[in-house]
Amino acid sequence: MAIVDFIVQNQLPMQVVPPDWPGGYWWHWLFFTVVLIGFVLIMVMGVIYVERRGLGRMQSRLGPNRTGPFGLLQAVADAVKVLLKENIVPDKADKLVHWLAPVVAFVPVLMIFAVVPFQNGALLADLNIGILYVVAISSVATVGVFMAGWGSSNKYSLLGAMRNVAAVVSYEMPLVLAVLGVVLVAGSLSMNQIVLAQDIPYILFQPLGFLIFFAAGCAEINRSPFDLMEADQELVAGFHIEYSGMKFAMFYLVEYAEAIAIAAIITTLFLGGWRGPILPPWLWFIVKVIIVFFVMVWTRATFPRVRIDQLMALAWKFLFPLALINLFVTAIQVLVWPDALPWIVIIINFAIMGILILLWSKFFKLGWGRLEV
Amino acid sequence: MKFERYGLGLIKGMTVTIQHLLRHPTVTQFPEQRLNISRRTRGNELIWSREKCTGCATCAKTCPQGAIEIVTATNLADNKYEVETYRVDTGYCIQCGLCVEACPYDALFMGYSFERAKYRRGDLVQTDDELLESPERPASAYFHPEIDEKLPKQTLLIDKIVEKRK
Numbered sequence: 001m002a003i004v005d006f007i008v009q010n011q012l013p014m015q016v017v018p019p020d021w022p023g024g025y026w027w028h029w030l031f032f033t034v035v036l037i038g039f040v041l042i043m044v045m046g047v048i049y050v051e052r053r054g055l056g057r058m059q060s061r062l063g064p065n066r067t068g069p070f071g072l073l074q075a076v077a078d079a080v081k082v083l084l085k086e087n088i089v090p091d092k093a094d095k096l097v098h099w100l101a102p103v104v105a106f107v108p109v110l111m112i113f114a115v116v117p118f119q120n121g122a123l124l125a126d127l128n129i130g131i132l133y134v135v136a137i138s139s140v141a142t143v144g145v146f147m148a149g150w151g152s153s154n155k156y157s158l159l160g161a162m163r164n165v166a167a168v169v170s171y172e173m174p175l176v177l178a179v180l181g182v183v184l185v186a187g188s189l190s191m192n193q194i195v196l197a198q199d200i201p202y203i204l205f206q207p208l209g210f211l212i213f214f215a216a217g218c219a220e221i222n223r224s225p226f227d228l229m230e231a232d233q234e235l236v237a238g239f240h241i242e243y244s245g246m247k248f249a250m251f252y253l254v255e256y257a258e259a260i261a262i263a264a265i266i267t268t269l270f271l272g273g274w275r276g277p278i279l280p281p282w283l284w285f286i287v288k289v290i291i292v293f294f295v296m297v298w299t300r301a302t303f304p305r306v307r308i309d310q311l312m313a314l315a316w317k318f319l320f321p322l323a324l325i326n327l328f329v330t331a332i333q334v335l336v337w338p339d340a341l342p343w344i345v346i347i348i349n350f351a352i353m354g355i356l357i358l359l360w361s362k363f364f365k366l367g368w369g370r371l372e373v
Numbered sequence: 374m375k376f377e378r379y380g381l382g383l384i385k386g387m388t389v390t391i392q393h394l395l396r397h398p399t400v401t402q403f404p405e406q407r408l409n410i411s412r413r414t415r416g417n418e419l420i421w422s423r424e425k426c427t428g429c430a431t432c433a434k435t436c437p438q439g440a441i442e443i444v445t446a447t448n449l450a451d452n453k454y455e456v457e458t459y460r461v462d463t464g465y466c467i468q469c470g471l472c473v474e475a476c477p478y479d480a481l482f483m484g485y486s487f488e489r490a491k492y493r494r495g496d497l498v499q500t501d502d503e504l505l506e507s508p509e510r511p512a513s514a515y516f517h518p519e520i521d522e523k524l525p526k527q528t529l530l531i532d533k534i535v536e537k538r539k
Contacts, residue, residue: 058390060399302386361379 032124036113043289044256045075050290051256051297058301079249087245090152097151102243102250105144108137109254112261117192119274119281130191131183134265135176138220141258142168145229145239148251152242160238163308164222164229170315171219177323178213181206181330182269195273203270204346208326208353210270212319214295217266219311221258223296225303228311263292318364322356399530410487412514412524415468418484419461420512421504425480428456432472432481440465441472459504463489464497473516482512485524 049064049072056063064074089098115130117123127133142165149161183189185205186197203210219226230238240251267273267288274281276288306314329352333345377385401408410416428445444458473481486509491497506512514520 054394057394057398060393060396062398062400062402065402298387298390302390303383358379 029124032114036124037110040110040113040257040260041253043260043286044253045079047256047260047290047293048075048078050294051300054294054297055301058298082249082252083246085245085248087247088242090154090242092153093242094151094153097147098242099247101144101148101151102247102254103144104147105141105254106250106257108140108144109257109261111137113264115191116261116264116268117195117273118285120196121192122282123192126190126192129189131179131189131194131265131269134191135172135179138258138261139168139172141254144254148243149239152239154242156235156237157239157241160229160235160241164239166308167219167222167226167228167311167315170312171216171319174212174315174319174323175216175220177320177327178206178209178216179269180327181209181323184327184330184334191268191273195268195275198272198275200342200346201270201272205342205349206270206326206330207350208322208356209330210266211353212323212326213266213270216315216319217262218296218299219315221255221262223259224300225305226311227305228308259293259296260289263289263296266292313364318360322360325356401530408530409525409528410485411527412485412521413518414483414485414487414513415470415515416484416487416513417466417468417489418463418486418499418510419466419472419504420482420484420506420510421459421461422480422482423456423459423501423505425478426456426459427478427480428454429477431475431477435471435475437469437471438465438467458501460498460500461504462498464494470515479517482506482517482520483515485511485513 052074053063053065053071064071067073067077089095112134114124115127115133117126145164146161149157149159149164152158182194182202185202186194188194188197218224222229229235230240235241240248243251264285267285271288271292273288274285276284279287329349333340333348337345428443430443430445433439433441433443440462442458442460442462443456445454446457447453448455468483470483473483511524512520514524
């Protein structure tokens, strides 16, 4: 109650309902909830197809091409298969935790999409603290993962979950600092306002911030090369080793929904969201999300998995200081030269990015005297 | 200063993978597309020639698995030594090709075909006429290079990429 009173007394804007929406508040919620769930499920199928075919071609194979035209129905076939499978729960598992974990992991991911604008004002809730909400909510999925690791009573799943917690805690910091740079430039925390402020995509104003956010985002959702928590060769499957059937499907869904969520946030923050010429805004948004996801697949196909100490060192010794400096430089730019010509700022920022990456690569060391990365 | 250690290596790796994405994949869709296998392959069947075989049983002696069973008899009417049964349990055969190399009368050949899986174990035992050469059971040029011309040239996966690039 205290927060609501605070908002009311201070006359803070709470734009929840677009003014011209018929039926008002509840219809808006119902409509967007249905749209978001449909969007996430369909996009998950789409990106699974993109990932499997793209990864296949990058490894000189074809990927799934038998089910349906061009293998488009492979995800459907897999879903049907996994739904019909037996649900096995280990004898010594903590049944309640084991049962709840997929739900706890899935719900926050779905909630992230509440503040992602599909076009101007087309979002479930235009929170004025949108990106802060995303940062707060996205970490909750880790609780689900840890519940899965703990509840399975299996050493490999527990190890995978512990690694996931360590990775998320470490990478949350550079992630948030990279977001802050964008927030400083845009002057707003609302996702819709950030998109509206991007006459030039912020990837040009914040190139270093973009790289940090991309790396930290990949690490946070445990995509390769940071997929340590489900490192097949070491941990079999990581936290979801004891899951089968529908519950496994939920985790599989979470994995890709998280990737879409990160791609959507990158699109919104750095690539101009739904803005673009000719095509309708929502289509631009989806196209950009797919492109960002494709870059994730591309990095997955290219880079080998890092070790756990390399993972931690990258977060704390490389990304974290760079993100701090990036934030500092951005703050100076916003405060001192608010009216500087955009292309001068862009050139300066790219130069700073190059110098910083070179310098920090020079300083970057692992462990006791290991010289090369 | 090696720039590979300062982020350039990552970009180099990324260009390699994107080149792989854009080129033709090095795969064959097996049941629809087939590659010609090596002409001197040791496929999983044995070709036996009734005319050339004298029943000396060298093949049976040399077989490390003891998979060849040969029964001979004297034909008094024709004053000839002839083969009554020639039975090979191809389930035991390890495709070593020793029988083919040992045969002094060139009566044995390795098969060129390779899709000869059976549903029942008993089907693997082949007797007499089932072992003869036929269009369905061509002989491989293994140890008999003179057969080479009859068989198609081997296709390589690398040829497929080159073919697509032209």
